[in-house]
Amino acid sequence: MTAGAVADLLLAVDGVTVAFDGFKALDGFSLTLQRGETRVVIGPNGAGKSTLCDTIIGRVRAASGRILFRGEDIGALPEQTIVARGICRKFQAPGVLPTLSVGDNMALAARRDRRWWKSFGFGIPAAERTSVDAALAMIGLADRRDAPAGELSHGEKQWLEIGMVVATGAELLLLDEPTAGMGPAETARTAELIRSLGEGRTVLVIDHDMSFVEQLAAPVTVMHQGRFLKQGSIAEVRADPEVAAVYLGHTG
Numbered sequence: 001m002t003a004g005a006v007a008d009l010l011l012a013v014d015g016v017t018v019a020f021d022g023f024k025a026l027d028g029f030s031l032t033l034q035r036g037e038t039r040v041v042i043g044p045n046g047a048g049k050s051t052l053c054d055t056i057i058g059r060v061r062a063a064s065g066r067i068l069f070r071g072e073d074i075g076a077l078p079e080q081t082i083v084a085r086g087i088c089r090k091f092q093a094p095g096v097l098p099t100l101s102v103g104d105n106m107a108l109a110a111r112r113d114r115r116w117w118k119s120f121g122f123g124i125p126a127a128e129r130t131s132v133d134a135a136l137a138m139i140g141l142a143d144r145r146d147a148p149a150g151e152l153s154h155g156e157k158q159w160l161e162i163g164m165v166v167a168t169g170a171e172l173l174l175l176d177e178p179t180a181g182m183g184p185a186e187t188a189r190t191a192e193l194i195r196s197l198g199e200g201r202t203v204l205v206i207d208h209d210m211s212f213v214e215q216l217a218a219p220v221t222v223m224h225q226g227r228f229l230k231q232g233s234i235a236e237v238r239a240d241p242e243v244a245a246v247y248l249g250h251t252g
């Protein structure tokens with residue numbers, strides 16, 4: 001690895017093992033992410049993808065191995081501290097507050113001062129308003145700003161939540177099955193949205209919808225039984241017989 005590559009290294013999952021009652025959900029798993037990279041992690045059910053996200057964000061503890069974010073070991077930090085350092089996770093199910101407006105959901109996510117309940121209702125700082133406006137425009141919901149978030153379609157709620165993850169200002173975004181429950185048109189729009197996140201963000205996407213993964217046009221890491229199996233373009237992993245045997249063969 002060159003000196004530049006080391007300087008641009010944002011996340012290193014280094015030989016991480018996570019055991020649940022002796023069962024290894026992650027088994028010496030390693031992965032590195034460069035700043036500005038979008039990476040897709042795929043693998044069959046139970047491969048350990050969600051456990052990987054849980055471990056990065058501090059919800060699950062590794063029995064061994066290290067997780068380095070910006071070169072610092074975050075493996076023992078509480079989830080809140082990890083989030084404050086710049087990692088944000090979007091879960092499969094949308095977690096927007098349905099009675100609040102689309103704009104207010106976004107404003108909450110954008111608040112740097114987490115004591116929002118003290119200041120909410122007294123207006124939001126100009127810088128945060130700008131990031132709220134930018135995030136609403138990015139997800140294509142600027143004209144729904146005043147609508148209660150509960151009135152959005154399933155896909156729109158997922159996009160709002162992706163926008164909220166972006167509005168937090170986190171440098172590393174973990175997107176866990178962002179197309180769950182979506183049809184083809186919404187899936188295509190989601191791929192476009194994630195591609196538009198561009199250079200400024202580092203994004204780790206977990207999914208097993210192969211048409212979505214193809215549309216993301218990002219490097220793919222394949223997991224199997226908690227272990228690293230392969231890495232490459234979607235075309236490369238699709239053509240790999242070992243991958244086909246454990247995963248693609250099952251999905252057609």
Ligand SMILES: Nc1ncnc2c1ncn2[C@@H]1O[C@H](COP(=O)(O)OP(=O)(O)OP(=O)(O)O)[C@@H](O)[C@H]1O
Nearest residue numbers: 020024025043044045046047048049050051052208
């Ligand atoms: N809290 C837990 N306690 C016990 N076993 C768990 C726990 N969490 C996950 N596992 C097991 O660890 C393995 C990996 O699960 P994980 O959810 O990470 O896989 P996944 O690749 O995300 O699967 P899916 O695609 O089905 O979401 C599975 O066998 C699962 O049953």
